[in-house]
Amino acid sequence: MLRTESLYALLLSVFLLSTMAVNAASAQQTKRETIYDESLVPAYTLPDPLLCKDGARVADAETWREKRRPEILALCEHEWFGKTPYGRPSRLKFVVRETKPDARGGKATRIRVGILFEGRNDGPQMEMLLYLPNRVQHRVPVVLALSFDGNYTPTDEPDIPVPTHWVGGITDPRPIDHKPSESLRGANKHSWPYDYALDRGYGVATIGYGEIEPDFDGGVKLGYRARDAAFAEGVSPAGDRMGAIGAWAWALSRAVDYLVTNRRVDAGRIAVQGHSRLGKAALWAAAQDQRIALVISNESGAGGAALNKRIFGETVADLCRNFPHWFCPNFAKYSNNEEAMPVDSHELLALIAPRPVLITSAAGDRWSDPKGEFLAGAAADPVYQLLCGDGIGSKQWPEPPSLQMGRIGYFIRPGKHDVLQEDWEAYLAFADRYLRASH
Numbered sequence: 001m002l003r004t005e006s007l008y009a010l011l012l013s014v015f016l017l018s019t020m021a022v023n024a025a026s027a028q029q030t031k032r033e034t035i036y037d038e039s040l041v042p043a044y045t046l047p048d049p050l051l052c053k054d055g056a057r058v059a060d061a062e063t064w065r066e067k068r069r070p071e072i073l074a075l076c077e078h079e080w081f082g083k084t085p086y087g088r089p090s091r092l093k094f095v096v097r098e099t100k101p102d103a104r105g106g107k108a109t110r111i112r113v114g115i116l117f118e119g120r121n122d123g124p125q126m127e128m129l130l131y132l133p134n135r136v137q138h139r140v141p142v143v144l145a146l147s148f149d150g151n152y153t154p155t156d157e158p159d160i161p162v163p164t165h166w167v168g169g170i171t172d173p174r175p176i177d178h179k180p181s182e183s184l185r186g187a188n189k190h191s192w193p194y195d196y197a198l199d200r201g202y203g204v205a206t207i208g209y210g211e212i213e214p215d216f217d218g219g220v221k222l223g224y225r226a227r228d229a230a231f232a233e234g235v236s237p238a239g240d241r242m243g244a245i246g247a248w249a250w251a252l253s254r255a256v257d258y259l260v261t262n263r264r265v266d267a268g269r270i271a272v273q274g275h276s277r278l279g280k281a282a283l284w285a286a287a288q289d290q291r292i293a294l295v296i297s298n299e300s301g302a303g304g305a306a307l308n309k310r311i312f313g314e315t316v317a318d319l320c321r322n323f324p325h326w327f328c329p330n331f332a333k334y335s336n337n338e339e340a341m342p343v344d345s346h347e348l349l350a351l352i353a354p355r356p357v358l359i360t361s362a363a364g365d366r367w368s369d370p371k372g373e374f375l376a377g378a379a380a381d382p383v384y385q386l387l388c389g390d391g392i393g394s395k396q397w398p399e400p401p402s403l404q405m406g407r408i409g410y411f412i413r414p415g416k417h418d419v420l421q422e423d424w425e426a427y428l429a430f431a432d433r434y435l436r437a438s439h
Helices: 004-029 061-081 194-199 229-233 244-259 277-288 316-322 329-334 345-350 370-388 421-435
Strands: 093-103 108-116 125-133 140-147 203-208 265-275 294-298 357-362 402-404 408-413
Touching: 061 244, 061 277, 061 329, 061 345, 061 370, 108 244, 125 140, 125 194, 125 244, 140 244, 140 277, 140 421, 194 203, 194 421, 203 244, 244 265, 244 277, 265 277, 265 421, 277 294, 277 345, 294 421, 316 329, 345 370, 357 370, 357 421, 370 408, 402 421, 408 421
Parallel strands: 140 203, 140 265, 265 294, 294 357, 357 408
Antiparallel strands: 093 108, 108 125, 125 203, 402 408
């Protein structure tokens, strides 16, 4: 038996360790004052994307592909987004539900495609709304994106069905209980200038992200992950189980699975665009799926294109407090502890190299840290220079409006957090350079 003094010492040790753990957890959840002043940004050191874990320096493309890139990808999986259990499901099936050859006043062929994850009409699925320009006879490039409120909100066309899935409700009029209704038709059309893209020779495809997984803590129970054993339980320890952003990114790749089968789509010219949290998903999808030829991150901020270690605007603690379902559980370790992160956004961008990436910011969207988004691109530049000799170009953060056209592109405009016509003008100017769409 333990002596009284020994028992007391043991109990005291347990108490102190428990107190330290509680204090650490409390510190991680404490809300710091948001930094919007550059003079208050703390000193930080970014991981070197060209320095391997064993200390060897990457000097050639083969070492990057075979050694360093897999290391960074593994860090993003384990510490950030979670590990995607698998790629294309064996029973994946595509069902064309509608083809309208004279959509949008004859400009487009409109196709509605059911993407059935388990090959069943009554099983988990998502619907793609695809517009292809009629005036272009050959295969066309396509911009693929997730939308916030379903396929009937980017357009006011009356014959697009009102969906039944959960919707975010990001614009007025807000849906009641996140249920879609006729009143939301066309609510987001200012962010989707379809006719402009069609006139430029591009197809556009959208999918409502709420059909994949509802965007709230606990939404996993209503999405595809709950229907699939590998997604529901994970194939790795709980700490790196995939979050909702991982699920949305996975779904983007399933949309690519369909697009590469469409004879009017150029399979080598598929771009993925995403705004805000869906910009994070677009970057993660492109990092994992090299069929994506170009990626556009629109104001994706912390946890996306912006450097987390700058702690400017939104922080990891903000993300984990407000959106704990977005990332893997391990990501919460870096709440108020960004300096300990072994990976950052410049390395997420580097995973896309040498494919073109366009980072877009709004000067008034300080929460998303426009400068941090630019600096992440600048810090990814050495990888692009190694692989293709073309990166961000100028490393001076530009005044708005400005579009830099290196393979790491950067666009900044005045205004707030949104997607506008001028953003699309930048998207397609950038895509014209790298995807060479016909006009």
